[in-house]
Amino acid sequence: MLFIVGVLMVIVCVFGGYVALGGHLYVLWQPFELVIIGGAAIGAFIIGNPKSVLTGTGKELGKLLKGSKYGKEAYLELLTMLYAIFKLAKSKGMLALEAHVEDPHDSDLFKQFPIFQKDHHALEFLCDYLRMMILGSENPFEMEALMDEEIDTRHSEEMQVSTAIQSMADATPALGIVAAVLGIIHTMGSITEPPEVLGQLIGGALVGTFLGVLLAYGFFGPIASFLKQTYDAEIKYFQCIKVALLAHMQGNAPAVSVEFARKALLGDVRPSFYEVEDAVENAPKLA
Numbered sequence: 001m002l003f004i005v006g007v008l009m010v011i012v013c014v015f016g017g018y019v020a021l022g023g024h025l026y027v028l029w030q031p032f033e034l035v036i037i038g039g040a041a042i043g044a045f046i047i048g049n050p051k052s053v054l055t056g057t058g059k060e061l062g063k064l065l066k067g068s069k070y071g072k073e074a075y076l077e078l079l080t081m082l083y084a085i086f087k088l089a090k091s092k093g094m095l096a097l098e099a100h101v102e103d104p105h106d107s108d109l110f111k112q113f114p115i116f117q118k119d120h121h122a123l124e125f126l127c128d129y130l131r132m133m134i135l136g137s138e139n140p141f142e143m144e145a146l147m148d149e150e151i152d153t154r155h156s157e158e159m160q161v162s163t164a165i166q167s168m169a170d171a172t173p174a175l176g177i178v179a180a181v182l183g184i185i186h187t188m189g190s191i192t193e194p195p196e197v198l199g200q201l202i203g204g205a206l207v208g209t210f211l212g213v214l215l216a217y218g219f220f221g222p223i224a225s226f227l228k229q230t231y232d233a234e235i236k237y238f239q240c241i242k243v244a245l246l247a248h249m250q251g252n253a254p255a256v257s258v259e260f261a262r263k264a265l266l267g268d269v270r271p272s273f274y275e276v277e278d279a280v281e282n283a284p285k286l287a
Helices: 003-018 033-045 051-061 071-090 094-102 118-133 140-187 197-248 253-264 273-281
Strands: none
Touching: 003 140, 003 197, 033 253, 051 094, 051 140, 071 094, 071 197, 071 253, 071 273, 094 118, 094 253, 118 140, 197 253, 253 273
């Protein structure tokens, strides 16, 4: 919703201000200038990015309307689940988690937490490290280094779309100049026309520069920035799991390990201490 509001504000303020100054909108209607800029930008986007980025861009743009998939509810569920896992491990031993880790989709434990269970990447991340702990990995420093490497790799993969769109934003003003130069070349072929005709042709050529700058700083740049901020926020989900696992490996009580993880969250999605306390009191107790 905020994305739509922002787009409308850019359009209304730019074109509304132009009209208020006495400008005529029909002068700005230069479809071939838009074809030159938009087509070249899309073509350059295709040239400069691998297939994985091209196919993933459409999916990632959906976040402009939906935002991050990890809200406060998702984090409260995650902390509650981590508490249940650590409680079971403390009371029954790490081997009690083996059945849940080996088949998480049929696990009675993970079924209690549907938001997490449907998140393939987070589920795989947690189960991989729980499996290593079950097999005897006890060095938290080595585990932390490995987790950081995996999290950084995942974050870099996610950032590819944002980086690609930002590159397109950086290039669009120059493509606008290309369109403007082509318009001037066309105008020079009509140099013998009267001033009112030449003025219209020159104005149409300058629209290319206008469109290039508007698309870059009014749309493509902000979209890339929004996606980057969303990726930065979403990676906190994995960092929360990491902090909790490391705290558990260092021998902390389940409630303490979960509190460590809670403290790692951003303020707008962080549940309060008492919200987590109430949630873990009702956490499922499974054998």
